């Protein structure tokens with residue numbers, strides 16, 4: 057059966073995008089295969105798409121003549137201020153457009169989706185949240201690292217490494233004491249500080265650590281090291297954003313499973 061036919065059979069389940077609504081959606085970590093059907097249907101139905109830098113451009117191929125509004129960082133220029141983005145969403149919806157607000161990963165995970173939803177709620181605009189595969193889970197799957205592994209962890213921590221504008225940094229020592237693996241978003245620039253804080257919080261310097269960049273895309277890179285060496289090795293390798301730092305015993309699973317992931321991809 058063709059993909060079109062399979063999707064066609066599911067079409068009756070798909071929600072209609074009504075004029076004047078905003079759908080706040082997650083485009084996943086990059087690979088088109090990780091889009092949800094809801095998001096594909098939103099791309100097909102939208103009149104206007106407001107998207108970020110982390111949305112892989114290839115995904116926009118699924119749009120059908122919608123006006124495209126890019127609001128991310130480009131060429132060193134800062135991204136559009138948050139207030140301007142919400143004003144744009146409200147204005148487009150007010151004009152009766154079907155507005156798709158597309159973000160990388162999941163809109164409610166370090167994506168300011170909560171702030172945008174609040175602004176829409178306050179403006180009395182109808183909206184839906186369409187979850188996406190957050191980059192942590194896309195990246196772990198792609199790298200051959202189980203998010204949870206019996207006997208290794210009973211929780212997994214998703215943290216932000218971004219400290220700008222915040223009154224104080226996360227209590228990394230408290231996170232270290234849980235002994236549970238930590239996936240750090242937006243942390244590459246501060247990897248040295250974060251790794252040092254986790255070690256002084258009690259994690260062994262030999263704890264497996266990885267940097268996963270551009271996960272699920274053609275340019276995916278995985279660097280496996282230890283907590284003590286990860287910052288130095290990341291700098292030496294020149295690995296760049298977008299990237300996640302993964303710390304914990306689960307990273308060691310890649311030795312066995314990572315190879316298989318590669319075989320499956322190239323098969």
Ligand code: SAH
Nearest residue numbers: 161162165167190191241242270271298299
């Ligand atoms: N809402 C997004 C996160 C936005 S914050 C989500 O759910 O994934 C931006 C951070 O996400 C980046 O700094 C990086 O840490 C991470 N990220 C997003 N896409 C990524 C990808 N393809 N590979 C690795 N990290 C990614």
